[in-house]
Amino acid sequence: MIEIADEHLREIRAHGERDYPFECCGLLIGRFENGRKVVSETYAISNAREEEAKRNRFLIRPEELMRGEKYAREKGLDVVGFYHSHPDDRAVPSKYDLDHAWPSYSYIVVAVEKGHAADLRSWEMEADRSRFNEEEITPSPFGRGSG
Amino acid sequence: MPVTVTIPTPLRQFADGQSEIQIDARTAGEALDKLTSTHTELRRHLFNDQNALRNFVNVYVNDEDIRHANGPDTPVNEGDTILIVPSIAGGAAVLDEIAGKDAGGPQAGMPALPMLSNEEVARYSRHLIMPEVGMTGQRKLKAASVLMIGTGGLGAPLGMYLAAAGVGRLGLVDFDVVDASNLQRQIIHGTKDVGRPKIASARDRIEDINPHVEIETHDTKLTSANALNLFVNYDVIVDGTDNFPTRYLVNDACVLTGKPNVYGSIFRFEGQASVFWAERGPCYRCLYPEPPPPGLVPSCAEGGVLGVLPGIIGTIQATETIKIILGAPDIMVNRLLLFDAWRMRFRELKLRKNPDCPVCGVNPTIKELIDYEEFCGITQQPETKPTMEEITATELKQRLDQGDDIQIIDVREPHEYEIGAIPNSKLIPLGQVLNRMNEIDPGRETVMHCKMGGRSAKAIEALQRAGFPGHLINLKGGITAWSNEVDPSVPKY
Numbered sequence: 001m002i003e004i005a006d007e008h009l010r011e012i013r014a015h016g017e018r019d020y021p022f023e024c025c026g027l028l029i030g031r032f033e034n035g036r037k038v039v040s041e042t043y044a045i046s047n048a049r050e051e052e053a054k055r056n057r058f059l060i061r062p063e064e065l066m067r068g069e070k071y072a073r074e075k076g077l078d079v080v081g082f083y084h085s086h087p088d089d090r091a092v093p094s095k096y097d098l099d100h101a102w103p104s105y106s107y108i109v110v111a112v113e114k115g116h117a118a119d120l121r122s123w124e125m126e127a128d129r130s131r132f133n134e135e136e137i138t139p140s141p142f143g144r145g146s147g
Numbered sequence: 148m149p150v151t152v153t154i155p156t157p158l159r160q161f162a163d164g165q166s167e168i169q170i171d172a173r174t175a176g177e178a179l180d181k182l183t184s185t186h187t188e189l190r191r192h193l194f195n196d197q198n199a200l201r202n203f204v205n206v207y208v209n210d211e212d213i214r215h216a217n218g219p220d221t222p223v224n225e226g227d228t229i230l231i232v233p234s235i236a237g238g239a240a241v242l243d244e245i246a247g248k249d250a251g252g253p254q255a256g257m258p259a260l261p262m263l264s265n266e267e268v269a270r271y272s273r274h275l276i277m278p279e280v281g282m283t284g285q286r287k288l289k290a291a292s293v294l295m296i297g298t299g300g301l302g303a304p305l306g307m308y309l310a311a312a313g314v315g316r317l318g319l320v321d322f323d324v325v326d327a328s329n330l331q332r333q334i335i336h337g338t339k340d341v342g343r344p345k346i347a348s349a350r351d352r353i354e355d356i357n358p359h360v361e362i363e364t365h366d367t368k369l370t371s372a373n374a375l376n377l378f379v380n381y382d383v384i385v386d387g388t389d390n391f392p393t394r395y396l397v398n399d400a401c402v403l404t405g406k407p408n409v410y411g412s413i414f415r416f417e418g419q420a421s422v423f424w425a426e427r428g429p430c431y432r433c434l435y436p437e438p439p440p441p442g443l444v445p446s447c448a449e450g451g452v453l454g455v456l457p458g459i460i461g462t463i464q465a466t467e468t469i470k471i472i473l474g475a476p477d478i479m480v481n482r483l484l485l486f487d488a489w490r491m492r493f494r495e496l497k498l499r500k501n502p503d504c505p506v507c508g509v510n511p512t513i514k515e516l517i518d519y520e521e522f523c524g525i526t527q528q529p530e531t532k533p534t535m536e537e538i539t540a541t542e543l544k545q546r547l548d549q550g551d552d553i554q555i556i557d558v559r560e561p562h563e564y565e566i567g568a569i570p571n572s573k574l575i576p577l578g579q580v581l582n583r584m585n586e587i588d589p590g591r592e593t594v595m596h597c598k599m600g601g602r603s604a605k606a607i608e609a610l611q612r613a614g615f616p617g618h619l620i621n622l623k624g625g626i627t628a629w630s631n632e633v634d635p636s637v638p639k640y
Contacts, residue, residue, distance in 0.1 A: 059234060062234045100233075102192055104156070104158075
């Protein structure tokens with residue numbers, strides 16, 4: 001389960017629309033709490049893929065992830081997952097995503113159809129690497145009513 | 148020498164919750180081996196099946212990436228820190244294996260796409276100047292592998308265009324031999340090839356079109372025993388089969404191996420095409436959960452097919468295959484294209500994934516390949532009932548020659564009768580047999596025939612059920628056997 005405020009979901013959607021037709025990506029920063037992830041902010045990353053491949057691939061370089069982790073640690077937080085967009089494709093992780101995932105992290109995928117953010121879903125990989133399971137997205141109490 | 152390995156947060160659950168572990172090791176590789184032999188669950192997230200570090204897993208010794216040092220042999224000294232950091236990669240479900248090999252690979256440790264020679268650049272120039280293909284796309288095509296099931300009507304244009312387009316590796320599965328009746332549509336084979344195995348003839352033609360293509364021939368029938376092992380070695384599977392058991396087999400094997408299934412089928416003047424790709428949309432079973440009862444849908448051999456039709460459907464399949472490899476946005480997933488050549492109309496149906504689909508649904512019941520002949524209801528069904536009396540063409544000729552009084556009823560269609568007929572036979576098409584029963588003399592011995600013996604057996608059953616009192620005999624193998632055994636001047640079709 002992932003707890004994330006509406007405003008952060010809006011940021012992810014907006015990032016996906018901004019980078020369309022390319023894939024966008026970013027970090028989810030927050031805390032692991034009893035098997036649950038609580039997101040307190042998103043951290044946009046520039047897609048490291050070259051032009052051609054950006055339509056269907058994203059890459060967050062380890063240096064960037066380390067920078068993000070350092071940023072999180074300074075605030076007493078962790079990287080709890082990642083988000084990326086699927087331009088003109090479903091909000092479902094691909095086999096490629098599965099091959100490149102680690103357990104526990106949340107992987108939020110937002111479908112961007114013809115430039116407009118549509119379906120947004122969150123996934124967590126099964127510990128034996130066999131599949132992704134969709135996880136429930138619950139609004140964060142901090143985000144409730146925050147317009 | 149003790150070094151400290153820092154365990155990333157999501158993997159701590161596999162290391163008893165520890166964030167740092169002290170290990171005695173001389174190299175980074177040794178440290179990781181020791182770490183994962185103590186905490187075995189960690190291993191699968193760090194190493195792949197070939198025991199190499201997963202290509203998105205990066206290992207740092209004191210802030211230096213070991214890829215830039217000596218890899219796993221990078222020495223470590225007392226007090227060093229080993230850091231495991233993923234580079235987070237992912238993306239939409241375009242052809243994963245191929246698109247993974249893109250030019251940005253090296254940072255993530257992925258194999259790079261193959262380069263093109265100057266000769267290849269010249270050959271593919273009309274592709275290269277389009278941004279949708281370009282150099283990267285053409286290299287993706289070269290990196291790609293496609294398995295074609297069948298080298299017949301659909302396989303002919305498919306094989307030729309995929310080869311011409313520069314697909315790097317083409318697998319051909321067929322066990323059939325070129326027959327004269329194939330040449331009306333199977334343009335990958337020529338008149339000189341009649342009698343040769345189709346895969347041999349197809350190989351010659353493809354090599355002539357593009358010697359840069361690697362061809363793998365599989366001279367075998369596709370079966371539940373060999374399909375999965377064949378499919379895993381290719382990126383895209385193209386279904387050019389002409390029968391239901393193989394079509395369901397191709398579908399299920401594609402779902403189980405996660406491969407896109409580029410589907411096409413043809414009959415008379417009508418064709419269908421789609422891309423069944425369970426990861427992204429419906430599979431063939433979502434569209435057709437059950438096969439039609441055996442005999443309801445005739446094959447092309449029985450029903451005929453316009454020779455140009457597989458050319459149109461096969462080239463649509465070739466187009467979709469190339470688009471999948473390139474990662475094009477509008478692949479024919481979720482859509483079924485219907486084509487009617489006689490009216491020259493294309494129509495499109497929206498398809499939806501069936502959540503209850505037995506093979507690709509939420510709770511699949513088919514988890515391995517089954518017996519598809521049985522599934523389609525065509526296992527060991529005798530052509531004719533054992534009680535039915537039969538005569539061979541040779542015996543019939545002998546009896547006619549010795550002057551026996553036999554009437555011959557031909558139950559084929561008039562346009563078939565025009566192609567050739569047995570002398571002194573009377574034409575009563577199957578559909579009219581019962582209405583015209585009175586035209587058959589019950590007092591004379593009667594031999595009934597059709598093209599192969601199937602329809603005449605049905606006619607005899609129908610007449611017997613209707614109470615026809617005469618003596619009815621089926622001509623075994625129909626007029627085809629007559630042509631083979633008695634009179635080769637009667638053309639076979």
